[in-house]
Amino acid sequence: MINKILQERYHYLTECNKLQTQSSYFRRSYVNEEKKFKETQAKLISEIAKNQQFLNTIKNLEFENKKLKETLDSTTSGNEQLKKKNQILEDSNIELNQKINVFKQKVKSVKECEEFIGLKMEEIEKLKEKILADERNFNKLQNQIHDLKIQLSSAESTMEKFNIENAKLQNQLSDFNNRSISADRRFKELQKTMDSVNSENQQLFNKIKVLEEENFGVNQKITEMKSENDKKFQHILTLKNDENGKLKTEIEELIKEKGKIIIEFSERELNEKLKSREVEKKLKEFENRRKKFTVEIEKACGITFAMEEISRKRQRMNDENQQIFANSPIPSLNLQIQQHLLGHSDSLSQNQTNPPVTSSTTDKENSNRITEISALKRYETQPKFDEKTRKGYILFSTETRKRIITENQDAGFAEISKLIGIEWNKLSNEKKYEYESRAQLISKERAEYVRQKL
Missing domain, CATH: 1.10.287 (Helix Hairpins)
Structure with a gap:
């Protein structure tokens, strides 16, 4: 009705x-x-x-x-x-x-x-x-x-x-x-x-x-139903607000952890740079000692008598250097130093095969020029290692180091670095590019974080 x-x-x-x-x-x-x-x-x-x-x-x-x-x-x-x-x-x-x-x-x-x-x-x-x-x-x-x-x-x-x-x-x-x-x-x-x-x-x-x-x-019944619905809605809102607060706290904690990770990554980069500089200094000292040693031998015994001992020591030193270069985490420095040292070894081997009759200054200058030219040619032919790939390699090594250490607990530092290099070479170009892009983003965030602190 x-x-x-x-x-x-x-x-x-x-x-x-x-x-x-x-x-x-x-x-x-x-x-x-x-x-x-x-x-x-x-x-x-x-x-x-x-x-x-x-x-x-x-x-x-x-x-x-x-x-x-x-x-x-x-x-x-x-x-x-x-x-x-x-x-x-x-x-x-x-x-x-x-x-x-x-x-x-x-x-x-x-x-x-x-x-x-x-x-x-x-x-x-x-x-x-x-x-x-x-x-x-x-x-x-x-x-x-x-x-x-x-x-x-x-x-x-x-x-x-x-x-x-x-x-x-x-x-x-x-x-x-x-x-x-x-x-x-x-x-x-x-x-x-x-x-x-x-x-x-x-x-x-x-x-x-x-x-x-x-x-x-x-209408009275409708008003009662509305009041009950309002109470339920307010209760649901309070629950949702509590959940949102928890999520915000979790997000803030994750942001803090992200900042800590960026700081740790920057510290690791600095430590690796310091290590590379120390290696360069040691190599320079080693070259200076080698030069002094060769000069003293030439003065004492002459070139023909000292070449056999120098060649033996040179082979030992080359073997030791190759082990050091294989164990080091930075391949760009390995290539430069290895070429430099191998150039000197080639020059000495040439002198050994063709020993001079007289110890004149002209023969020494010619041998030094030949060694420099051979070292430069090898350095130009072999591929260089950019900063971008170096950062991606560092990030890959930080992520995989713990896993490799747990799998190979008895291995030393050199063996672990070898295994990391092998796994890096096994990766495809796309995955390497992903690590490089991630490393660039982390470096940018680190720079912004440092600027804000300054």
Whole structure:
């Protein structure tokens, strides 16, 4: 029952809204039509005023035409008078010619006659100039009359257009009046429907009040359910917040461990660099001792006698050096030092096979040059070990050292480094690149950490 009543209420409210929208639409249309009617009235008034102005202009043009006609009549009469004057002048010229002939006969001096004739000719030329000026004025007046006729024709055409537009506007006014009458009728009908709708609305409001009283108990139950749900939600939120706090603490601990690992890695790199420097120093000391030893032997016994002992010691030293280089963790230093030492051993072996007859300084210089050239060629042909690969090798050794020590507990430092080198060589290029990229990231983080501390 409640659902049916609610559906009826919803349907009734939708119909009420539709009727209200329709009534508002009709009111707006009525207001808009009134505005349009007022605008058309204003347009008609303005057009009537314009028509009156055109009538006044037409009257003024007619008055001006009359004046121009009068001026034309006056000019025509003036032209007739000029023609008469010309005829009189011609007659007078004839008479003058007759008189001139008489005077020629009477006057003794020809000069007096010529002067008299010149004066008369000047008067005739002046009269001709006046006639030409009058003709020019007459032509100008004719052109003005032609322009006025054209203006009259254009004004008549505009008057016809305005008359047609006035007829159209009158028809529109009649249509608008009919529409306004129909709109008034519709408005009255809408008022009647609105009254009926309002009465139905009052009945529905009474029904709604009864339904609200019935739904009061249901609303209380709904509020109780909402309060219980809110409590459960708050309890869940507290649990989630506790879990988030634990996760944050774990993340902070992991970050601290990461910093410690970076510091340990940097310390290991520094220690390895120090070890490599110590090895270089020892090798330099060893070379200096070797040089001193060779010089002393050459002085004491000569080159031919000392070469056999030097070759024996050189083989022992080369074997020891190869063991040291195989056990060391840095292969780049091994290559450089091994090439340097092997170059000297090759030079000594050459001297042993081809012993000099005399201990001259030139033979020593040549042997030293040959050994340097051979060492440089071997250093250029063999591959170099970059810093990037060195860092990746160090990271690989730190990760695998514990495992290798547990597997080979009896092995020494040299054997463990050999095993690490073997496993490094077994790796593919992709895995080596992964270790190198990780080492670069760790070095960057270490540098940032050091900068923050500084």
